[in-house]
Amino acid sequence: xxxxxxxxxxxxxxxxxxxxxxxxxxxxxxxxxxxxxxxxxxxxxxxxxxxxxxxxxxxxxxxxxxxxxxx
Amino acid sequence: xxxxxxxxxxxxxxxxxxxxxxxxxxxxxxxxxxxxxxxxxxxxxxxxxxxxxxxxxxxxxxxxxxxxxxxxxxxxxxxxxxxxxxxxxxxxxxxxxxxxxxxxxxxxxxxxxxxxxxxxxxxxxxxxxxxxxxxxxxxxxxxxxxxxxxxxxxxxxxxxxxxxxxxxxxxxxxxxxxxxxxxxxxxxxxxxxxxxxxxxxxxxxxxxxxxxxxxxxxxxxxxxxxxxxxxxxxxxxxxxxxxxxxxxxxxxxxxxxxxxxxxxxxxxxxx
Numbered sequence: 001x002x003x004x005x006x007x008x009x010x011x012x013x014x015x016x017x018x019x020x021x022x023x024x025x026x027x028x029x030x031x032x033x034x035x036x037x038x039x040x041x042x043x044x045x046x047x048x049x050x051x052x053x054x055x056x057x058x059x060x061x062x063x064x065x066x067x068x069x070x071x
Numbered sequence: 072x073x074x075x076x077x078x079x080x081x082x083x084x085x086x087x088x089x090x091x092x093x094x095x096x097x098x099x100x101x102x103x104x105x106x107x108x109x110x111x112x113x114x115x116x117x118x119x120x121x122x123x124x125x126x127x128x129x130x131x132x133x134x135x136x137x138x139x140x141x142x143x144x145x146x147x148x149x150x151x152x153x154x155x156x157x158x159x160x161x162x163x164x165x166x167x168x169x170x171x172x173x174x175x176x177x178x179x180x181x182x183x184x185x186x187x188x189x190x191x192x193x194x195x196x197x198x199x200x201x202x203x204x205x206x207x208x209x210x211x212x213x214x215x216x217x218x219x220x221x222x223x224x225x226x227x228x229x230x231x232x233x234x235x236x237x238x239x240x241x242x243x244x245x246x247x248x249x250x251x252x253x254x255x256x257x258x259x260x261x262x263x264x265x266x267x268x269x270x271x272x273x274x275x276x277x278x279x280x281x282x283x284x285x286x287x288x289x290x291x292x293x294x295x296x297x298x299x300x301x302x303x304x305x306x307x308x309x310x311x312x313x314x315x316x317x318x319x320x321x322x323x324x325x326x327x328x329x330x331x332x333x334x335x336x337x338x339x340x341x342x
Contacts, residue, residue, distance in 0.1 A: 025332050
């Protein structure tokens with residue numbers, strides 16, 4: 001059971017960053033920082049968004065339904 | 072010496088009193104703020120490090136971001152071992168505990184509704200990567216139309232061979248995309264059928280994944296604890312089925328439900 005799971009430290013770090021910096025509840029209100037400003041600085045990769053869009057365009061959009069669900 | 076100002080860093084919210092002694096190894100001053108049946112697990116951080124200016128600067132330091140993001144995750148995972156949690160995004164900061172308590176009051180009903188919806192469920196992640204060359208090599212051995220063109224190329228004039236090769240490359244590209252789509256679709260749909268909710272996230276480029284292969288699917292699933300074994304067995308079957316074709320299926324978890332705890336009022340900001 002569970003042999004499918006990846007245990008390698010690097011993969012796990014990617015998984016952590018993909019969630020912790022990009023997902024999770026964001027609230028506004030009496031906060032010192034709006035984290036939305038910070039996640040674009042994530043790993044110094046402002047290119048991230050533009051390159052992702054390019055990849056999706058190249059491959060077409062096979063998941064019209066769930067894509068809309070997600071974002 | 073002037074005492075440095077501290078901020079309140081929020082990790083997660085739960086509706087059962089969290090057992091924080093388990094997490095002491097990671098963070099010495101974890102505590103919770105309690106209000107009307109909800110517990111917010113928090114810690115104190117220095118404003119110099121986590122204040123607006125400090126955070127901006129520190130987030131460009133990969134080692135800092137890596138260690139703090141990992142600590143954020145580990146603290147939430149420890150709390151998650153006894154109870155369901157609503158995980159907050161990295162760097163959710165309050166000026167004081169009072170303002171955190173005020174936020175618990177303001178969003179209390181929504182948090183309770185989210186926790187009811189998440190009860191006894193876990194998040195699992197699915198990422199699929201593709202090695203295009205390996206996948207294409209597979210087609211060269213199996214696709215009849217492509218094999219036929221290969222034969223024709225050998226016996227054709229230079230000019231004709233050039234056009235045949237172009238056609239072969241186009242066929243390969245199409246077969247590649249079809250196989251990627253079929254694998255992504257099949258994996259997503261099969262696992263979605265075993266989940267309460269599923270979502271597809273944006274793909275991460277190689278600069279982030281640091282892998283040779285391209286990411287072709289990045290999905291998250293909210294799975295009942297009772298269904299987790301079936302879910303994993305299915306992911307395992309898919310992985311074995313596709314691994315020789317140049318498609319790598321990575322299933323990870325259980326994670327705190329980062330992808331499934333959006334507040335209705337802040338949907339625009341959550342992702």
